[in-house]
Amino acid sequence: MNEIARDSKVRYIAEPVPADVAEPVIAAGKASVTVAVQTHSFRGPMPPPEHLAQYDRIVPGAGRLIVEEFQMNSQHAREIETLGLRGSIRKDIRAQFIAGFLVLIGFGLVYGLAEHNHDGVAIAVAVTLLVSVLTAFLTGTVMRGKGDAGIKEAVDN
Numbered sequence: 001m002n003e004i005a006r007d008s009k010v011r012y013i014a015e016p017v018p019a020d021v022a023e024p025v026i027a028a029g030k031a032s033v034t035v036a037v038q039t040h041s042f043r044g045p046m047p048p049p050e051h052l053a054q055y056d057r058i059v060p061g062a063g064r065l066i067v068e069e070f071q072m073n074s075q076h077a078r079e080i081e082t083l084g085l086r087g088s089i090r091k092d093i094r095a096q097f098i099a100g101f102l103v104l105i106g107f108g109l110v111y112g113l114a115e116h117n118h119d120g121v122a123i124a125v126a127v128t129l130l131v132s133v134l135t136a137f138l139t140g141t142v143m144r145g146k147g148d149a150g151i152k153e154a155v156d157n
Contacts, residue, residue: 046070103133 042048047055052063106129113122 045074099133099136103129 040048040051042051046052047066052066055062055066056064106125110122110126110129113119113125
């Protein structure tokens with residue numbers, strides 16, 4: 001130790017400690033204090049009321065600020081979740097309209113092919129259209145190629 005640290009007297013003032021927690025020991029030329037340290041932990045969004053009371057003791061009104069902050073964060077989280085759900089619903093509605101429009105175009109194509117005596121091609125287009133719509137409807141996903149396996153896994157998770 002340097003001379004400044006050895007000669008300086010530093011005092012830390014804390015709450016009074018019961019005798020069973022801190023035991024001063026004075027030996028020849030040395031003094032030491034044994035202190036038991038107590039920790040608290042909790043789970044959940046809010047600290048226990050005792051901790052809020054201690055915050056209020058240190059900074060008046062801090063407990064109320066913590067509770068208000070928790071309430072505002074909870075409200076914000078609910079609003080963000082609601083916005084996400086609304087966006088997902090709008091996206092699904094758009095996809096359904098686009099799919100319906102494409103099916104109508106497909107029916108028009110089948111009708112036009114059948115009118116121009118291309119019955120085989122009309123049947124092939126109609127069957128392909130029917131299988132794709134039923135597959136998408138029953139599985140809830142779009143068929144993807146082998147190169148898109150990573151995309152399908154991301155969508156499924």
